[in-house]
Amino acid sequence: MKLTQISVFLENRKGRLYDVCSLLGKTGINIRALTIAETETFGVLRIVVDKSDLAIQTLRKNNFVANLTDVVAIEVGDKPGGLAEILKVFADNDVNVEYMYGFVEKFSDNALLVFRFEDTDNATKILADKGVKVVTRKEIEGL
């Protein structure tokens, strides 16, 4: 099951990250997972939220440059070697990971990780075949 990630372009200006977070907070949107890819002069904020449609509308209405990307969130056993198990599935099946990052909070004993794959459809198929538990949209919304 695919989830929607929102990427927001952040120019190198003080308080810009705060602007995004407070805007979403005021709108009643919860950020589930977050990472920032930064360069010298600008950054790209990536978030997974509970209400992605509302979030992207709100951001664009407030003149943020934002775009949607498909990602997959996976439950990883919160124990030694938990992540390695998953990565082995990918390696064995030639699934390329572009980047990954963790959830802000846990909602079970397992850790939650967001993955961006080169080929999302293929990756979700393989995950389903291998019985890897992925997080559904419903779960994200009701977390």
Add this chain to the structure above:
Amino acid sequence: MDVPFWNKEIETADRSRLEAIQLERLRETVGWALKTPFYQKQLRQAKISSADDIRSLADLRKIPFTTKDDLRLNFPRGLLAVDMKDVVRIHSSSGTTGIPTVIYYSKEDIDNWTDMLARCLFSTGVTSRDVFQNMMTYGMFTGGLGMHYGAERVGMAVIPMGGGNTKRQIKTMKDFGTTAIHVTPSYLLHIHTKLEEAEVKREDLVLKKAFTGAEPHSEDIRKKIERIWNIDAYNSYGLSELNGPGVAFECVYKNDMHLWEDGYIVEIIDPDTGEPVRDGDSGEVVLTNLIRRATPMLRYRTRDLAYLHTDPCPCGRTHRRLSRIMGRTDDMLIINGINLFPSQIEEVVMRIPEVATNYIIQVEKRGDLDHLTVKVEIYPKLFLGDPSQLEALKGRITEELRSAIILHPTVELHEPNSLPVSEGKAKRVIDLRPKE
């Protein structure tokens, strides 16, 4: 090389003869100018109350400059020197600020202007055997009708196409065997890309010459035009305040433009001090019109930057040659000794689709050196959420700027509508260097 002359006696007259003509016509022009409310005031300031107060060409420098703002403030009749019954043509420009300027021409004024244009065209080697397609806009803009009259006087077959409608331009060139065109350089480049679409091959056309004008362009653009079209392209200079096209024009040698000194007095000044620059140095072009009675124009500040060549042209003409227009006084920056116009940067950033329409050029001191930063806003629809895409874009803009302007700028990517805009008009240049 065969050097054709329209009026050999005048075109090769020695300097003392040219100066005698200039003085006589300047006195006459001052007499006309004194009939206008605007120049009565200007000339009174300079203690000039009649043509007799102009005794030598040096007296020209007593006369205050005329600016575009003067023309706007005195719209519509403040510079009209004849009775309306003697006016046969009106040209006007709306300008970017919305306040128009206007130029009136008497029958004799049109005749003088037309003769200058015939001289220009003839000096490139066209004759009555040529077929001339005028691709400049007609109407209130002087580039259309002005050149039309000049081409007719040479005896060419004139096709008054006006601008636009590219396919039809191409078909017309083919149908009538057009040999010469008057066109802006950018449009001429554009037409070439449409040949295929118009189902016309270059070989179907007998085009030999293009007269390019109405927008400053580089020697590189000329070379490109000549290469892709396999024609000769001649640069031209003119502005409606000085009649229109035909103030200066390239001869067969194509080594910058002979400025007709029996019709215009040219000065090159330091735009900050108003003082003349040294011979051959670049500065602002100031022109006095010697051949227009209905709207006299004394020491008009064109805001165009150029220089005059000091060496003679092999064609034998004595009228000095004006360089290509290097830019406008209102916007030139000097960065580490290199002249830079915002338009050069605009050209580069505007051809990159991922860049939105706003950009800022910022200059500051870093140590002893000037540092240039170009801030651009990204175009939201082309943001894919990927920082490496943006890094690549930044690299591409930097590289393209570097090759266009020699300087190595820092490029910053910004969010749309984040760069400051003042009074609806974008503020493009921020110069943070300390003023001396």
